[in-house]
Amino acid sequence: MSSVTARLVAFVRAQQAQGVPTAIRHEANRLLVNQLKASVGAATHPCVNILHEWAMQRGGGNTTVLWRGTRLPAEHAAMVNAALFEVLDFNETYIPSFQHAVSGVLPAVLAAAEQGGQSGAAMLDALALGIEVELACAAILMPTAYFRGFIPGGLTGAIGGAAACAILRGLDDAAMRNALGLAMNSGMGFYQSAGSSALPYVMAATARNGLVACDLAGLGLDAPELAFEGDKAMLSSYSDEPTSKIATVLDALGTPWRIMGQSYKTVPTETITHGPIECTLTLLARADGRVPARMRFGVTKIVVEIADERAQRWGVPTSELEARFDLRHCVAASWIRGRFTLAEMLHAATSDPDIIALRERIDLVADPAQNNFEGATLAIDYADGSADSIAIPAFRGTPNNPMSDDELSLVFRQSAEGVLSSGQVRAVLDAAWALPAAENVNALMQACIIGNGDQP
Numbered sequence: 001m002s003s004v005t006a007r008l009v010a011f012v013r014a015q016q017a018q019g020v021p022t023a024i025r026h027e028a029n030r031l032l033v034n035q036l037k038a039s040v041g042a043a044t045h046p047c048v049n050i051l052h053e054w055a056m057q058r059g060g061g062n063t064t065v066l067w068r069g070t071r072l073p074a075e076h077a078a079m080v081n082a083a084l085f086e087v088l089d090f091n092e093t094y095i096p097s098f099q100h101a102v103s104g105v106l107p108a109v110l111a112a113a114e115q116g117g118q119s120g121a122a123m124l125d126a127l128a129l130g131i132e133v134e135l136a137c138a139a140i141l142m143p144t145a146y147f148r149g150f151i152p153g154g155l156t157g158a159i160g161g162a163a164a165c166a167i168l169r170g171l172d173d174a175a176m177r178n179a180l181g182l183a184m185n186s187g188m189g190f191y192q193s194a195g196s197s198a199l200p201y202v203m204a205a206t207a208r209n210g211l212v213a214c215d216l217a218g219l220g221l222d223a224p225e226l227a228f229e230g231d232k233a234m235l236s237s238y239s240d241e242p243t244s245k246i247a248t249v250l251d252a253l254g255t256p257w258r259i260m261g262q263s264y265k266t267v268p269t270e271t272i273t274h275g276p277i278e279c280t281l282t283l284l285a286r287a288d289g290r291v292p293a294r295m296r297f298g299v300t301k302i303v304v305e306i307a308d309e310r311a312q313r314w315g316v317p318t319s320e321l322e323a324r325f326d327l328r329h330c331v332a333a334s335w336i337r338g339r340f341t342l343a344e345m346l347h348a349a350t351s352d353p354d355i356i357a358l359r360e361r362i363d364l365v366a367d368p369a370q371n372n373f374e375g376a377t378l379a380i381d382y383a384d385g386s387a388d389s390i391a392i393p394a395f396r397g398t399p400n401n402p403m404s405d406d407e408l409s410l411v412f413r414q415s416a417e418g419v420l421s422s423g424q425v426r427a428v429l430d431a432a433w434a435l436p437a438a439e440n441v442n443a444l445m446q447a448c449i450i451g452n453g454d455q456p
Helices: 004-018 022-042 046-056 074-086 106-116 120-141 144-148 152-169 173-184 198-218 234-238 244-251 271-284 301-314 320-324 327-337 353-359 405-416 422-433 442-447
Strands: 292-299 362-366 376-382 387-392
Touching: 004 120, 004 152, 004 173, 004 244, 022 074, 022 106, 022 120, 022 405, 022 422, 046 074, 046 198, 074 106, 074 198, 106 120, 106 152, 106 198, 106 442, 120 152, 120 234, 120 244, 144 152, 152 173, 152 198, 173 198, 271 292, 271 301, 271 327, 271 376, 271 387, 292 301, 292 327, 301 327, 301 362, 320 327, 327 353, 327 362, 405 422, 422 442
Parallel strands: 292 362
Antiparallel strands: 292 376, 376 387
């Protein structure tokens, strides 16, 4: 049987020969717009500031840092852009493998396309193929790699980035196989990082690793043929999954495309909070001033385990990074503030006695009816003796409750408030949605610099 890297390259070549389906290219376009939404509010985030300062000290280059406009070497621009995409946790999630698949691939492919001058369609096709390669590898490794504590996107994002960049760089089959093998040797990241700056750093390094793996393979650096499935290789080192999964997953590549199974977010926080937040805001709208005595959320078992582990680790969250990963804080802040935005994770919210008090009256219960992160239930006992409840099978933005293009654009507009003028918001969206027909990515990169083309 051919090696995993050889089969992944064969899939890429077959899709290049057939042409990436229009619907798949459009989904790649949507995911790009989603990443712009996820990053526009992070332009001056402290984590991004530090990484940007570090990159600036290493000299200039010819690729663009989004929103800032700085020109850096490709691998450094990819790092900063990946941190921008990841730090607010406002990006997409591929729930079946618990991962953000785009943040490790898009920064690398944007840098490669900007350097190489490829068309918007070529960039989107490479992005789609890179994500599909990444998700195939993740499908083999998960769930036990996740249960071991590894960050799925950190393990497999560089593989997708290497594949996407190899397409744009025009690497031959042997060099592409080596690029994938080198990227397989750079898997990284532990979930202990949640609540700290290490999490966006993991994705920053992942994006760099995919781009660098491609470039080094193009120069002749080789990798083991069995980098994924060998006796002491990626599968056995990071996961407890059986080798039989390899054929099962790879035989079905592209049928259907996993890229079509992404979940989009309407608020800037972790995926496991979205169903509970949606439940909270729905019941708040009909609470008529009643005060919760107790809030009980029914969620899938792993969500309870994740939330309880973090509560034991840091207690009441005291920082924006911790608040984002604290489900009880997110729903308490949503109820008290009547919304959930970036402001609900700042010090004024994490130190708010009303939010802290409500947080202590929240129970998370493992509900056998919830088999993934999409759904949640909420039952509230009010202080006046009344009660109310709701069940949400799938939060807005999931494949079972999808977000339209117009809705996605609206969430970008909301995310850009106070950062971009209304004129620049229009310019960014126009450039982003026009990518399939664009000669190159330059117009998009220029539109995504704060203050560029500013108009009323």
